[in-house]
Amino acid sequence: MPIDLRSDTVTTPTEEMRNAMRDAVVGDDVYGDDPTINELERLAASMVEKEAALFVTSGTQGNQVAVLTHTHRGDEIIAEATSHIVHHETAGLAVIGGVQPRTIQGVNGQMPIDEIVAAIREPDVHNPRTGLICLENTHGDSGGRILPLNYMKDVYEISRAHHLPIHLDGARLFNAAVGLGVQPKEITAYTDSVQFCLSKGLSAPMGSILAGSKEFIDQARKWRKMLGGGTRQAGVVGAAGIVALNDMVSRLPEDHRHAKQLAEGLAQIDGIEINAIEVESNILFFSVAPVGLSSTEFIERLKSYDILANTYGSSQIRFVTHREIETEDIERTIACVKEICANERTHV
Ligand SMILES: Cc1ncc(COP(=O)(O)O)c(C=O)c1O
Numbered sequence: 624m625p626i627d628l629r630s631d632t633v634t635t636p637t638e639e640m641r642n643a644m645r646d647a648v649v650g651d652d653v654y655g656d657d658p659t660i661n662e663l664e665r666l667a668a669s670m671v672e673k674e675a676a677l678f679v680t681s682g683t684q685g686n687q688v689a690v691l692t693h694t695h696r697g698d699e700i701i702a703e704a705t706s707h708i709v710h711h712e713t714a715g716l717a718v719i720g721g722v723q724p725r726t727i728q729g730v731n732g733q734m735p736i737d738e739i740v741a742a743i744r745e746p747d748v749h750n751p752r753t754g755l756i757c758l759e760n761t762h763g764d765s766g767g768r769i770l771p772l773n774y775m776k777d778v779y780e781i782s783r784a785h786h787l788p789i790h791l792d793g794a795r796l797f798n799a800a801v802g803l804g805v806q807p808k809e810i811t812a813y814t815d816s817v818q819f820c821l822s823k824g825l826s827a828p829m830g831s832i833l834a835g836s837k838e839f840i841d842q843a844r845k846w847r848k849m850l851g852g853g854t855r856q857a858g859v860v861g862a863a864g865i866v867a868l869n870d871m872v873s874r875l876p877e878d879h880r881h882a883k884q885l886a887e888g889l890a891q892i893d894g895i896e897i898n899a900i901e902v903e904s905n906i907l908f909f910s911v912a913p914v915g916l917s918s919t920e921f922i923e924r925l926k927s928y929d930i931l932a933n934t935y936g937s938s939q940i941r942f943v944t945h946r947e948i949e950t951e952d953i954e955r956t957i958a959c960v961k962e963i964c965a966n967e968r969t970h971v
Pocket residue numbers: 680681682683684686707708759761762763792794795820822831
């Protein structure tokens with residue numbers, strides 16, 4: 624088995640999940656008749672202290688449904704420039720939502736507060752209407768950085784003052800909660816809607832949750848149907864989601880410890896650039912520029928050691944830790960990176 628550090632999405636369902644999936648009591652969820660999905664949605668809503676929740680097929684679908692529900696065609700939405708919803712959802716905002724992203728470059732995933740305020744449109748005939756503020760916590764492209772509660776609160780206060788909803792892309796909400804040492808509901812208190820994934824560090828085979836007010840979820844259910852996300856005996860996969868929420872959150876600190884250990888090990892290697900202090904959750908980026916290899920060349924070298932990773936730009940590599948990465952995998956990865964760098968230096 625390779626050491627697969629490409630993403631926490633590669634995690635496979637646990638034995639408990641497979642058993643729960645086999646034994647799930649199911650019904651037609653489009654009719655609201657699937658008891659397992661109904662239980663999952665109740666449990667999910669209570670964990671983020673929202674009135675209602677909706678099972679969606681993926682994080683992307685959850686985000687897009689949220690945008691459709693909050694906004695109108697022609698609106699502008701404020702989002703961080705490298706956020707998933709802007710960068711990695713195949714222009715769904717434009718194609719599906721019919722909205723225009725107004726992006727702000729963040730620092731560690733945080734859009735500067737004054738720039739958010741400045742980006743909110745005045746009611747002028749030339750202007751689109753600002754319809755939504757989107758946040759992402761943890762923030763993937765900044766290396767899994769965690770938006771602190773006081774930042775979330777500041778943005779929330781702005782949103783109230785301007786009567787704007789806030790949607791949180793919390794694909795890794797539980798990682799954020801673990802990193803902050805708080806309950807997820809303490810984060811989602813500063814949002815109107817939240818999407819979180821069951822299929823990443825929590826190891827379910829598929830699915831995400833969109834949560835918000837009852838009125839919001841009633842409307843979101845219609846948009847989900849339009850996007851083809853109304854599935855029938857969905858409890859077969861929803862059962863794994865229940866196990867994910869009940870059993871898998873408590874093990875996330877191990878992934879964070881492994882990411883830190885990996886970062887600290889890499890920081891010692893001549894040829895690698897990383898600031899281990901910045902690693903706050905289960906994602907880390909590092910530069911291989913000093914060793915004189917491109918990121919693509921570097922991941923090919925890693926592959927020859929049976930280690931899988933993703934590139935980020937021409938010189939950065941991304942590692943993501945998860946349930947299927949053990950402490951010895953971390954140690955082996957550090958040793959292999961060291962060897963790759965040492966070999967490269969002897970060749971130049
Ligand atoms: C921050 C963030 N949001 C949304 C998503 C989308 O989730 P999915 O892959 O389930 O569509 C991802 C996926 O990696 C993500 O990292």
